[in-house]
Amino acid sequence: MTAYDVSSARDELLDPVISMRGISKSFGHIQALRGVDLDLYRGEVVALVGDNGAGKSTLVKILAGVHPQDSGTIAFDGENVSIPSPAGSQDLGIATVFQDLALCDNLDVVANLFLGRELGHGPLDEEAMEQRSWELLRQLGARVPSVRVAVATLSGGQRQTVAIARSLVGEPSVVMLDEPTAALGIAQTAEVLNLIELLRDRGLCVVLISHNMADVQAVADRVIVLRLGRVNGRFRAPEMSYEDIIASITGAMNLGDRKPDSGGAK
């Protein structure tokens, strides 16, 4: 490996993959986001936490191309981009797994993974799709008995795994997970948390929305707290504590109270 290779590999890790500046969004007279700045890097897990209505989902939906922002800029790998539609978001390399997973219960795992982007022209290349499905699921260490069973028969953890595997079909660089561990049993939660670590170790940026502080603390490298549409706290793993995060979520502590250098994205 030449010296040049090393430096370029490091630059890729040091520069944010997504950089959001001054993002605002309102729905009618409700201001959901007010001037949010956020940097996301490759190979890290960023948790977005906050009370209901704090703006977490709105922020994710802007990145997912569901809503366009009212003002502010989004840069992807240093270039300003607009994300007009979910397809645009996918093309950029942002994959989103929503809370309801949006799986088709009556279709099998392969059909779900490749829904809308089936392989093969004319007749579908079922064999290639099945192979790729196994490949993806094996990479994720998924415990799915067969890829030809209807998704309805799978457990909660397995469904979550299939949804995450589907997000990886397009080789994204950012994966956003909305409440991935809600409504999962303890063993399935362990599975999903391991999966998040695996994605991170493969150099993906994982954005995690969760209300479960134990899960957030277990996997997150950084925690961004949103409150009433503003960023009210930024914490980095070594220095975060339950108390600080909860204080920021409730507003007992504001970003201004903390040292400006800690865990910030700016």
Added chain:
Amino acid sequence: MEAHRRTPGSQTSLREANRGRIVDAVKKYGGLSQIELAGLTGLSPATVSNIVKELSGAGVLTTAPGTRSGRRAQNVTLAHALGLVAGVHYSTRHLRIAVSDASYTVVAETHMPLAKDHRADSELDRLTLLLADMLESAGAGMLDLLAVGVALPAPVDQRTGTVARRGILRGWDGVEVADVLQRSLKRPVFVDTDANAAALGELRMGAARGKNDVVYVDVGDRIGAGLVLGGRVYSGHGGMAGELGHTVIQEDGPPCECGNRGCVQAIAGGNALIQKLQTGNRGLKLQDVIVRAMAGDSDAIRAIADAGTAIGVATANLSNLLDPERIVIGGELGRAGELLLGPMRREVERAVLAGTRFAPEIVQSQLGQNASAMGAMAMAVDRVSLNADETQIATSQIATTQIATTQIAAEEHRE
């Protein structure tokens, strides 16, 4: 995996490889039906059926009739006629659980990341649920469990059964872990420090097999040592033996969590390393440091080498005190291999009185991240065979199944 199988091409080696595939799959996924096995391994259902029949004849697998999606199916699990033991390792940021039979054939494994400053109450509840789940997947119940070994990332006082020093593992202070767990599991539970457990693990089935005087050095967020003296794990009067991380090597060094200055842990522990390398806003973990070093990043290589030197100084002092035959390096940073071991070896060989020729060998852990969980398992096996009568009979049977399980052991070895 396939790349490691040596004998090429012959019919027998193919059959052996297929047997390995099936045993691996059952080990990884717990109980499976034969059809699912066929799907997972890519073998034909007929081959699977033949091999399963053969292996259950040899006592490696057991089959039980069950149903899958409403159809009759043969449910295949690993054999565990002698009862099971569980090994649990809570590290600072991770939970690992392994369930094995009395001859250390692992039948189920789980691991998951944990929050920083995890707390005893919620984690022990989680353990109870996870264990029940794992036992079920292995086709067993809580009653099949002979004993549970638990390894904690803090010194454990065997007299009280609690963490020996307050403040190291804050969420677990004053909790009598064995008692609490015994009450919820209704099975015997034994607790020890993770470095001690890992030392026992390496002694029984890893890099320290057949040695009598061994030091296991656990390098990660914490730096600790497990001492094996005269073939037995030595934990000291109050469980505080082997706290290598709190050897002072620099009198005016950085402050340590223990209140002293210049402890090895404050200089070469995981947090110190991360702080040294942290640039920008991106979160950094110990594993990233290793990955960066392996990829040739000179800053990361330097940081690991410096850590190796610092730990080497402390280890050299320890070697002069105890004169071990072998030093086994494990823990999260132990995975850095020679990047860490090289500088350590240099320091130890330089400072050991016995001279370079008789200096202890420094080797990497064989069990890796699983060392403490496997050791906790060994701890459970050791203690339970002393206590329970039924296992006295069982141990004589182990010899017979051992023959059948050597094959699995050989598989494991190649991984």
